[in-house]
Amino acid sequence: MKKILAFSLLAAAASFSGCTKVTVDIPGSKFSGEAVWTRRTLENVRYYNSDVEAVKAAAIDTCCNELKLYYAGDTPSKYGTELFFCGPKFVKITIDITRRSPKAPKGSDLPPPQPYTEVAIVYGTWGDLNASQAIISGISKRLANEG
Secondary structure (H helix, E strand, O other), rough: HHHHHHHHHHHHHHHHHHHHEEEEOOOOOOOOOEEEEEEEEEEEEEEOOOOOHHHHEEEEHHHHHHHOOEEEEEEEEEOEEEEEEEEEHHHHHEEEEEEEOOOOOOOOOOOOOOOOEEEEEEEOOOHHHHHHHHHHEEEEEEEEOOO
C-alpha cells in the first residue's frame, strides 16, 4: 500500500510540475537568451533573423556532425518542419522548427511584432535539458545572421 501511495504522489508531482525559464546559449545574439523547459521539452527558443530552412540546415549540421546523432528524416508542415534524430541507446530526438508571425493586438496603433523562427526540442521519453541546450547552442553558432 505504501508503495502505491508513494508512486501515486510521484506521478502527481510529475504531472503538475510547471514550466521553468532556463538560459540558452545563443552566441552573439542580441535577442532571446531564455527558453522554457516544460516537463520534457525545451521550447520558445526564438531566432528572429533566420528562416526555417536556415535553422533546419543548422540543426542537421549540429546533430549529425557535432553531436554524432543519426538523422532519421523530417516532416514538413505549412509553417515549418519537424526533424527526427536517433541518439545514443536509440533515444528519439524531435526538433520542431516553426515560423511565427505574431499579429498586433486589435485596436492597437502599434506595428505588429517582429516575425521569428521558433525551435522546440523533445529529447527522449523523459527529456534531457543539458542535451537539448547543447543542440540549441550548436544551432546558434551556425546562424551567423543572428548576432
